[in-house]
Amino acid sequence: MTFASSPSDIRAPSSLTVSPTPVLECADLTKSFGSRLAVDGVGFRICEGEVYGLLGPNGAGKTTTMKMVCGLLEPDKGTISIAGKQAIGNLEVKFLIGYVPQDVALYPDLTAGENLAFLARLYKLGRRTVAARVDEALELTELSDRRDDRIDSFSGGMKRRLNIAAGLLNHPKLLVLDEPTVGVDPQSRHAILERVQAFGREGLAVVYTTHYMEEAERVCDRVGIIDHGHLIAEGTRRELVAQLGEQDRIELSASGDLERLAEACRSVDGVSSAATADKSVHLVATGGRHLLPAILEAADAAGIEVTSVEVVEPDLEAVFLHLTGTALRE
């Protein structure tokens, strides 16, 4: 695992046949909104065929970073290069980018075919090419039979799939997916994640932002962990988890004051981090299983009844907790 982030520190994933050609290189990206520093010195590099996950909680700076990459926001500082071309203020570079926004961005009163054709025309494609790309996108999303139906009659999952397909109409080199599975049912989510993995295999460079650790672990070749506008760590899952050493993640479910429980657990020798999340307390601890009696004793002393305990193999959630002292979904 490596701490972010000079390009020389970054290795291409070993599990895939990835060309080392960088598609996206950004360095020292900084953006403020008034006095609030949203992104501070973020830099990373993505190569062809690589799926790069930007993992962080809501408000960490993921979307702001993606908007700067896509030319929707101008950075206060830093550089962005796409396929070797300087990207800031360069309209031509946008031909190389496919952008899939966080919320479904399609016209509900237009049909699937009309939406896709309109978006394809924005890339100045000829009539025949537009028609071919629309067919291709509808096939990809398995919505060919719904071509003439208005979007407002589609299910949430269908809209999401079409939203992603719209980002591929220009056959981009770089696909930017900003939390594409938010609010999606498990079946559609599974389909989307499968598709994202396939994009990588097909040679696309993909940036995938998410606050779901499981998604980042499943689809990304490398992950950058972002918090409070800083890229705090970067590497493959294995590299990042290795940073924890012998530490485990322990999840305690309890009734009562969870903050108090977290505070009690922090006093136990061997517990390096404790934070509340999703009606439970997450701990990172060395030799987790052996510490359980001491942890339960501390909880009892704090007057809190622990209802369940789970020791989890080290994962990105534990890495995030270890690095920031807070849970990813706090």
Place this chain on the structure above:
Amino acid sequence: MRTALAIARKDLRQRIRDRSAIVVGVIAPVAIAGLMSLAFNGMNSFHFTLGLVELDHGPVAVELAKALDAPQLRQVITVSEVSSTALARAEIKSGYLGAALVIPAGFSAAVTGEHPESLTTLSSNDGSIVGSVTTSIASSFVAQVNADRLAFATALAAGAPRGDAAQLIGVVSKLHIPLQAVQQAVGAHELKVISYYSPGMGVFFLLFTINYASRSFFVDRSQGMIERMRAAPVSPVEILLGKALSVFVYGVVSLATIGVVTTAAFGADWGAPLPAALVGLALVFSVICLTALVIGVARTQRQAEGISSILVFGLALLGGDFFFISSAPSTIKHLALLTPNGWAIRGFTDLATIGGGLGTIVEPVVAILVISAVIGAIALSLARRAVTA
């Protein structure tokens, strides 16, 4: 330009699919212009029934009755004799009579005597012009009588013998007040009500495009579509141009349809087609600039709706879309010249009354374009910021 056309095409498709577009763009203006024409059509041929309550039966009263029956007044009034003041009041109330003139008993005797008697006019309380016209006719007759009396008195003062009074009265009664006010229209043709309200309503509903187009921009933005367009190789200017093109096409089609329908169905006169089209095109251009201004000033869809509604009704009131600007107070007449719609209505009515060709509309078209250029210059930078926000 290709991208701007794609955006315009998409906007128009959405606009047409929204059925309210046809209602607001064509059906409503045609219907309201027709209704206004029906409501105000009487203004072209002003006429009412005047009740005459003749309680005097003297020679002067007979002269007054004859005067009311004069051919010049027949286009304006029909005289109906009524037996009493009370009956006249009742018939005015029922609407049978527009007004009544009461000649009191002893009126003729009072003309040559020392105790004056007054003619009384009766009219409804609704501020109708009928009462004023009746009073004016009565005043005119009284002025003539007073002039006769003055001439009679002057003759006597100059030494005419009193015994020749009957002869003198005969002479002075043939004299008439020499000065008269005569109304003459400036234009070659009289302006029909429908020829005013058709462009008035067409222009008014065209202004509503500001509301629709600015709202549509903010809907696009809230749906993430402006961002999606900007993620593609499309500049903010191309996005605005596409939006402007759709407003242009919709505005031109709407105004042209209203023109054709009101001309064919109601006989409205919009003037010669080419100059009228140029006035319309200039106005549509100003609507585009006003839309850009609303997009630039508003921050949200709700603000855009509020601002554009105020703008549309403000402009319509100032520009004379709802009433004949020629009968408005002078302040409103001056303010109308600051509005593009005021100039457009002036252009259309000039074409309908003065006639002529391009020369007639040079001033209105130039005025509209100057106003639009000023608005457009302010709006463009603000609207660009709205696209990139």
